Amino acid sequence: MTTRVLVADDQALLRAGLTALIGTAEGLEVVGEAEHGAQAVDLAVATRPDVVVMDIRMPVLDGIAATERILAAVTDPSPRILILTTFDLDEYVYRALGAGAAGFLLKETPPLRIIAAVRAVAAGDVLISPAVTHRLVETYALHHRTxxxxxxxxxxxxxxxxxxxxxxxxxxxxxxxxxxxxxxxxxxxxxxxxxxxxxxxxxxxxxxxxxxxxxxxxxxxxx
Missing domain, CATH: 1.10.10.10 (Winged helix-like DNA-binding domain superfamily/Winged helix DNA-binding domain)
Structure with a gap:
């Protein structure tokens, strides 16, 4: 079964690289590319991807707001949102977690691990290690309320x-x-x-x- 992926990132070079990487992986298909959050929402509604690889810091609409809108608009099933971030303990990551993101991926992640992360998220699994999960979630739970x-x-x-x-x-x-x-x-x-x-x-x-x-x-x- 093919996993359909939407890539959203405002950096054209990174977006093209992710699209090429994911598109050549067995069992994965890129169904759209978005350069900002609003476009990601429109494409998610139109293409109904299984996974959205979502940057956080984008123009027009950021990745957090886009995540909320996609999960509200696309249901039964909703796509799994895999957040791209530069910092693993960024405040934006905490907000994305509360918005319903399914996982987190650092931009310097090696290509093979990116593919594994997309597949893990699509399967409903946790894509980050228990150690990182503990650090991230414990800090979130201690300092944020949702x-x-x-x-x-x-x-x-x-x-x-x-x-x-x-x-x-x-x-x-x-x-x-x-x-x-x-x-x-x-x-x-x-x-x-x-x-x-x-x-x-x-x-x-x-x-x-x-x-x-x-x-x-x-x-x-x-x-």
Missing amino acids: KLPDRDGLAGLTAREVEVLRLVALGLDNAQIAHRLVLSESTVKTHVKNLMGKLGLRSRAQAVIAAYESGLVTPGTTT
């Missing part, structure tokens, strides 16, 4: 869903969670999908923040 559930807001989850959410917040991918809980990977995916639906979350990254902000996981937790 409209995510408090501990009482987790009451609608089953005990198994709560445990899966806790492990997601610790940076485990679906295969690792399945091994830890002695479940099939497909069962874990179902639990993740169900808990995100109950909590009204758009992305796995938001699920991680929800676990921190609800107190289910606290900064420094490793097991």
Whole structure:
């Protein structure tokens, strides 16, 4: 199955390079290029990509606002937004996380890792390492508030869903969670999908923040 990708970046050279890189990778197809956020929104509505590789700092409309508009306009399913950023702890990244971005990619990332990141996001997996996830999300949870559930807001989850959410917040991918809980990977995916639906979350990254902000996981937790 081909993964359809939209590339949005105001730097023409970088945009062309990303388009060429992604377009030649097996199983990936570039369905559009946008030079600013407003164009990215229009193209996302028109082409319904599986993944949008989105720069943050763009003219007309920045990548954060574009992410919000795309996720509101394109549903069932919404595309997965992979944010391009220069700084891994940039304030813009925090805002993008709250907007529903599914992952983060530094602009100096090697080509093969860019391809792997696009595929990981398309598959619904976490594309950044647990160590980076912890640093990013713990800092976010300590210094920012979003409209995510408090501990009482987790009451609608089953005990198994709560445990899966806790492990997601610790940076485990679906295969690792399945091994830890002695479940099939497909069962874990179902639990993740169900808990995100109950909590009204758009992305796995938001699920991680929800676990921190609800107190289910606290900064420094490793097991």
